[in-house]
Amino acid sequence: MTQFLSLLLNGISLGAIYALIALGFVIIFKASEVVSFTHGSLLLLGAYTIARLSDSLGFLPAVLVGVLVTAVAAILVERFIINRLRGAPVISLAIVTIGVDIILLTELIRQIGPDILNVPHPWGGDSVRIGGVGISENRLIAMGVAGVLIIAFFVAFKYSSWGVAMRASAEDGEAAALMGIRQGRVSALAWVVAGVLAAVAALFLVGAPTPGVSAAAYTVALRAFPAAILGGLDSTGGALVGGLLIGITEAMAAGYQDQLSFLGRGFGEVAPYVVMIIVLLVRPSGLFGTKELTRV
Amino acid sequence: MSDTLSAPAGAGRASAPPPGSASRRSPARLLKPLLLVALLVVLLALPLYVEEFWLRTGFAVAGAIVGAIGLNLLVGTTGQLSLAHAFFLAVGAVSYTYISGESGGLGTRAALRGLELPPIVGMVVGVLLAGLAGLLFSPIAARLRGIYLGVASLGLVFIGVHVLNTWTPVTGGFNGRSVPEFSLFGFSFGNDDPQLFVLGVPFRAAERLWYLGLVLALLAYLFARNLLRSRPGRALQTLRDSEVAASVMGVNVQAYKARVFLVSSMYAGLSGVMYALSIGSIAPESFGLTVSILYLAMIVLGGLGSVAGAALGAAFVTALPLVFQQFADVLPLVSAPGEGGVAAGIAARYLFGLAIILVVLFEPGGLAGFANRFRRRGRGSARGPGSGSPSAGPASASSTTVPDPSDPPAQGSSTR
Numbered sequence: 001m002t003q004f005l006s007l008l009l010n011g012i013s014l015g016a017i018y019a020l021i022a023l024g025f026v027i028i029f030k031a032s033e034v035v036s037f038t039h040g041s042l043l044l045l046g047a048y049t050i051a052r053l054s055d056s057l058g059f060l061p062a063v064l065v066g067v068l069v070t071a072v073a074a075i076l077v078e079r080f081i082i083n084r085l086r087g088a089p090v091i092s093l094a095i096v097t098i099g100v101d102i103i104l105l106t107e108l109i110r111q112i113g114p115d116i117l118n119v120p121h122p123w124g125g126d127s128v129r130i131g132g133v134g135i136s137e138n139r140l141i142a143m144g145v146a147g148v149l150i151i152a153f154f155v156a157f158k159y160s161s162w163g164v165a166m167r168a169s170a171e172d173g174e175a176a177a178l179m180g181i182r183q184g185r186v187s188a189l190a191w192v193v194a195g196v197l198a199a200v201a202a203l204f205l206v207g208a209p210t211p212g213v214s215a216a217a218y219t220v221a222l223r224a225f226p227a228a229i230l231g232g233l234d235s236t237g238g239a240l241v242g243g244l245l246i247g248i249t250e251a252m253a254a255g256y257q258d259q260l261s262f263l264g265r266g267f268g269e270v271a272p273y274v275v276m277i278i279v280l281l282v283r284p285s286g287l288f289g290t291k292e293l294t295r296v
Numbered sequence: 297m298s299d300t301l302s303a304p305a306g307a308g309r310a311s312a313p314p315p316g317s318a319s320r321r322s323p324a325r326l327l328k329p330l331l332l333v334a335l336l337v338v339l340l341a342l343p344l345y346v347e348e349f350w351l352r353t354g355f356a357v358a359g360a361i362v363g364a365i366g367l368n369l370l371v372g373t374t375g376q377l378s379l380a381h382a383f384f385l386a387v388g389a390v391s392y393t394y395i396s397g398e399s400g401g402l403g404t405r406a407a408l409r410g411l412e413l414p415p416i417v418g419m420v421v422g423v424l425l426a427g428l429a430g431l432l433f434s435p436i437a438a439r440l441r442g443i444y445l446g447v448a449s450l451g452l453v454f455i456g457v458h459v460l461n462t463w464t465p466v467t468g469g470f471n472g473r474s475v476p477e478f479s480l481f482g483f484s485f486g487n488d489d490p491q492l493f494v495l496g497v498p499f500r501a502a503e504r505l506w507y508l509g510l511v512l513a514l515l516a517y518l519f520a521r522n523l524l525r526s527r528p529g530r531a532l533q534t535l536r537d538s539e540v541a542a543s544v545m546g547v548n549v550q551a552y553k554a555r556v557f558l559v560s561s562m563y564a565g566l567s568g569v570m571y572a573l574s575i576g577s578i579a580p581e582s583f584g585l586t587v588s589i590l591y592l593a594m595i596v597l598g599g600l601g602s603v604a605g606a607a608l609g610a611a612f613v614t615a616l617p618l619v620f621q622q623f624a625d626v627l628p629l630v631s632a633p634g635e636g637g638v639a640a641g642i643a644a645r646y647l648f649g650l651a652i653i654l655v656v657l658f659e660p661g662g663l664a665g666f667a668n669r670f671r672r673r674g675r676g677s678a679r680g681p682g683s684g685s686p687s688a689g690p691a692s693a694s695s696t697t698v699p700d701p702s703d704p705p706a707q708g709s710s711t712r
Contacts (some may be wrong), residue, residue, distance in 0.1 A: 081653060084657060085656065088656075089375070090443045091377045091443070092656050092660065094443060094446055095377075095592065095596055095656055096656040096657070098589060098592060098652065099593075099596075099651075099653040099656065100653060101649075102589065102593070102645055102646075103645075103649035103650060106649065107646075110642055225447050226450075226451060229444060229447045229448065233444065264458060264459070264461070264462025264463070265461075265462060266461070266462075269454070270454050270455050272451075273451030273454050273455055274451070274455065276448065276451050277436060277448060277451050277452075280436055280439075280440060280444065280448050281435065281439075284436075284439040284440050284444065286444075
């Protein structure tokens, strides 16, 4: 029972990080109809920047710069590539983000090399026990920060003019444009928000119990894709649920590895994808995604 | 080489060509088969003159061409984004290795199993099993909208790599296993048996595989081209442009999506077998997400929806890193691994990424679209004002409605 609770808590904390990434993914999709395969390498960019700068600048400034760099990279992608392709089919847009991803990822992996860069989190790698259930401090803080960010996002999404503008353009782009909502600005802002969320997720993703920034962080970030898909690509709430679900699945599959040994070692890393495929089999648009109805 | 060459012929077919136009066109008509024959002769004679490195590269390219044509049927023609291609390559490669491979120990670790059936059986079953895997996935594939499929198919790649890593008796596990040589009715595609000399040139594995690759790539090309020009091919293109329109026209959307997934994964299976043969061993890392993305790069660079484009793109993407490696000491900025500068594979990846972005931004037709544009321009200036006359008659209406199935301009207009 303790093991179960511990895995559940760890799963939720991991899921909170995934939810941040998936949320960015969903915002981008809503605002500019792009499935951004660049997201994994954007996250790695954030993690890499933080790790490289924290020795010379100190931890907090490095985090700020890392978030800034990621946001700027995201907006550059949006301005110079996505914005020029407005109205292109979804597949072309996805492919172009894969192109960006190839370049960015190749460069980052070349820079990182075989090393594991350490991020000196002030909270270190200690873990705390809450009634017999252990969790690393890093993950606990991650849960708190993610919670605050997600609540802030939903409040902004609901009440701020940006949120209203974005929901309007997601609902009907043309009508929103006629009402004077600047599509370009909405889309650019969405990319910035997604970049910031990815960088914050990166900060916690490379902390304990993960050893540090390495090329493997990219693979971990990719697991936010099933999270977004699982919840429904155009549902912000879905991203949240999907993220938690994927996090818990992964923690459980990894924790009960011995009982699941017939599935092979390291099944935890694959479990999110298995869950995603099963969910999609039943609900092709994810759990909360808009079903596309067509009458012929 | 290019199937798109027939676009003007298709336009002419719409009505009886005006007298005189046939004689005006005849040099061009003769030119195409002549060029094709010349190309074929060059390709056939190449092993007599070229070094082994180029022949090995050639076989790798042939394998990639088969795979790229298959992926292009799915992504380019039907508009279903799939990142699972590496998975189906793996199914083909592993099946071949398992079915034709020998059982045996692998040092101190678990014994490898193999059925030791003739390689041709391995190849055929490998293709069929890849098709079966595609068919099993197709209930999902057929129900998902394009972009959901793209991400869902991502999952298959990771599951595939996991299976490759853990199912050691069949796949060889983390370290992989070696691939049995191909042979056909007793004729080995290995190094010596039997000794073979053609015009004084020893025909060893590289030379023999070259011809095998040539034949398989040609068959794959012809099949895809004919498929695109047939009724199912047109149905698939309608599906890409609008699923609603397609189903109004009586196209069974689900069934066609499932079928194209089947065909595409069978292509991938064959390509996987060829890949295994060309490398000589299989390992999990050969079938990761990177491979899927490279295949996507091939068809985007070559031109979505164009069979010849896929072949061109495959040749480009496969050969470039190898060529970079070969000429690492000559090229600026590129270096051998371990020295300063950019390693060949990495340099090639920068180039692919950049090329994908540029192609989507400026030339959605890819290399095929580029060639087509170039050709049209050349034709326009050569024929001058007279070129307008055939289309000035009643044929003009019909000639605009008969685009070639794989005509990149049609694709170009739809990707924008």
